[in-house]
Amino acid sequence: MADEPLILGIETSCDETGVGIVRGHTLLADALASSVEEHARFGGVVPEVASRAHLEAIVPTMDRALREAGVTIADIDAIAVTSGPGLAGALLVGVAAAKGYAVAAEKPVYGVNHLAAHVAVDTLEHGPLPEPAIALLVSGGHSSLLRVDDLARDVVPLGATIDDAAGEAFDKVARLLGLPFPGGPYIDREARAGDPAAIAFPRGLTAAKDLVGHRFDFSFSGLKTAVARWVEARQRAGEPVPVADVAASFQEAVCDVLVGKAIDACRTSGIDTLVIGGGVAANSRLRAMAEQRAGKHGIRVRTPRPKLCTDNGAMVAALGSHLVAAGVAPSRLDLPADSAMPLTVVSV
Amino acid sequence: MLVLVVDSSTPAVTAALAEVSADGVAVRASRCTVDARAHGELLAPQVDAVLADVGARPADLTAIVAGLGPGPFTGLRVGLVTAATMGQVLGVPTYGVCSLDGLGHPAAAGEPVLAASDARRREIYWAVYDGAGQRLVGPEVAAPAVVAQRARDLAVSVAVGDGAHRYADVLGLPVRDEPRYPAPLALARLAAPRIRAGAPGETLTPLYLRRPDAVAATGHKPVLP
Ligand SMILES: [Zn+2]
Numbered sequence: 001m002a003d004e005p006l007i008l009g010i011e012t013s014c015d016e017t018g019v020g021i022v023r024g025h026t027l028l029a030d031a032l033a034s035s036v037e038e039h040a041r042f043g044g045v046v047p048e049v050a051s052r053a054h055l056e057a058i059v060p061t062m063d064r065a066l067r068e069a070g071v072t073i074a075d076i077d078a079i080a081v082t083s084g085p086g087l088a089g090a091l092l093v094g095v096a097a098a099k100g101y102a103v104a105a106e107k108p109v110y111g112v113n114h115l116a117a118h119v120a121v122d123t124l125e126h127g128p129l130p131e132p133a134i135a136l137l138v139s140g141g142h143s144s145l146l147r148v149d150d151l152a153r154d155v156v157p158l159g160a161t162i163d164d165a166a167g168e169a170f171d172k173v174a175r176l177l178g179l180p181f182p183g184g185p186y187i188d189r190e191a192r193a194g195d196p197a198a199i200a201f202p203r204g205l206t207a208a209k210d211l212v213g214h215r216f217d218f219s220f221s222g223l224k225t226a227v228a229r230w231v232e233a234r235q236r237a238g239e240p241v242p243v244a245d246v247a248a249s250f251q252e253a254v255c256d257v258l259v260g261k262a263i264d265a266c267r268t269s270g271i272d273t274l275v276i277g278g279g280v281a282a283n284s285r286l287r288a289m290a291e292q293r294a295g296k297h298g299i300r301v302r303t304p305r306p307k308l309c310t311d312n313g314a315m316v317a318a319l320g321s322h323l324v325a326a327g328v329a330p331s332r333l334d335l336p337a338d339s340a341m342p343l344t345v346v347s348v
Numbered sequence: 349m350l351v352l353v354v355d356s357s358t359p360a361v362t363a364a365l366a367e368v369s370a371d372g373v374a375v376r377a378s379r380c381t382v383d384a385r386a387h388g389e390l391l392a393p394q395v396d397a398v399l400a401d402v403g404a405r406p407a408d409l410t411a412i413v414a415g416l417g418p419g420p421f422t423g424l425r426v427g428l429v430t431a432a433t434m435g436q437v438l439g440v441p442t443y444g445v446c447s448l449d450g451l452g453h454p455a456a457a458g459e460p461v462l463a464a465s466d467a468r469r470r471e472i473y474w475a476v477y478d479g480a481g482q483r484l485v486g487p488e489v490a491a492p493a494v495v496a497q498r499a500r501d502l503a504v505s506v507a508v509g510d511g512a513h514r515y516a517d518v519l520g521l522p523v524r525d526e527p528r529y530p531a532p533l534a535l536a537r538l539a540a541p542r543i544r545a546g547a548p549g550e551t552l553t554p555l556y557l558r559r560p561d562a563v564a565a566t567g568h569k570p571v572l573p
Pocket of ligand 1: 310
């Protein structure tokens with residue numbers, strides 16, 4: 001245990017400044033500072049506001065993580081940092097910070113893929129990941145389905161959203177219903193009192209003709225518009241909007257598509273492990289529906305606890321730990337922040 | 349005392365090591381690369397390189413000096429986060445200096461000098477220095493034509509810096525070739541009194557001078573005709 005490498009992870013790809021520390025698969029610290037409240041009045045994350053907040057937060061967040069783990073930076077064996085994908089300016093603060101720590105403490109640095117880190121974080125909760133596995137990653141910034149043959153080296157993208165990310169659809173529908181930003185947790189709460197079958201909202205890219213070219217892709221833009229039309233029609237007719245029913249029916253449509261495609265991916269490739277990560281994976285209906293439907297096909301669902309689903313430093317540390325254990329070489333000190341880092345690149 | 353100096357407020361990415369003693373300041377190693385799009389890639393290897401140049405290790409540093417800008421935000425933050433994180437690990441103080449001082453102070457020649465760097469969007473970051481190199485006005489951000497008028501009002505006779513080169517026509521001032529970018533020697537000299545006194549370090553807060561571009565969310569746009 002104590003001889004397993006001690007890994008520090010830094011995450012700044014969006015609006016959360018995260019510093020996590022792990023030893024092997026054991027989580028020692030997960031410090032987080034969020035600028036989410038500064039973005040609320042803009043109805044979405046403002047990149048420059050996020051970047052400024054990262055610069056202010058990084059040093060105190062690092063202090064907290066080290067204190068929480070009871071270690072010093074001299075004890076750390078390697079530093080992992082999200083080098084992409086994400087907001088360019090925000091990523092750059094984390095990457096430059098990781099390099100500053102690496103140079104000053106004379107430690108190796110690993111630039112890692114944010115999406116692979118969302119998969120890796122589950123190892124902190126459920127131990128080593130059976131490979132191959134299918135991963136469904138859904139958040140405000142990404143919606144992807146991938147096959148993980150080797151989490152250290154070989155990740156294959158199967159599909160992704162062709163328009164809005166799933167989390168973005170939650171935010172937009174929440175705004176439409178007068179609920180605060182970010183919308184996910186509020187829709188989830190409202191939906192509990194609603195009827196998921198009350199309104200038949202469309203399921204994007206599930207028609208037979210769409211399955212030909214977009215079998216594992218997602219589209220949430222049409223759903224978002226359908227909800228807006230339905231709500232406006234109600235309002236124009238002078239009738240009250242049944243917020244709980246709209247939230248439940250919308251949420252049901254999103255989860256139905258996500259879970260349906262994820263299970264289809266597992267079955268067509270004969271893979272019996274499904275990992276779900278990203279902020280939307282904290283949604284209670286998604287978790288329940290995935291468990292229930294996957295169970296019927298003998299597929300095991302692995303979903304980390306909600307706090308580890310959203311962006312954090314622990315996930316980056318978890319992937320760093322996996323890379324070190326797999327003998328992957330560290331990155332060069334000139335590693336770039338890459339806002340469009342391809343999914344196939346686990347580390348640079 | 350060995351001091352690391354970094355500045356990333358302009359297209360020039362600079363890392364230098366300065367020796368600060370009781371009677372002077374000297375640059376022992378310096379790396380400067382002009383590339384407006386690669387601050388994040390360039391700075392850390394340059395810090396590594398200047399340390400190697402003088403055979404020093406990070407733990408040999410006594411203090412870190414960083415140019416606080418003003419400058420284009422994304423690049424500027426690279427220098428500041430590098431300085432702040434290194435200072436945190438090494439337990440040494442970090443001191444900020446206005447990056448324009450790294451242009452205006454060394455250009456002092458007995459008459460008022462305008463120091464300017466490129467602020468993009470057809471504007472410049474600028475400040476005016478007196479004959480002894482003390483900042484009189486600024487730092488501010490404005491269109492070159494506005495700065496030209498202010499410079500005339502302040503009896504400026506010469507300009508310095510990349511921003512002055514770029515808008516020399518509009519500014520209507522002779523432009524000196526050097527320094528074109530914030531000079532590490534000047535930044536170290538300006539922080540030297542604090543370094544020698546062992547003054548407490550400061551949180552490195554960028555001189556942004558502009559608010560983030562963002563518009564508050566308006567009401568929902570109807571989708572029905
Ligand atoms: Zn994420």
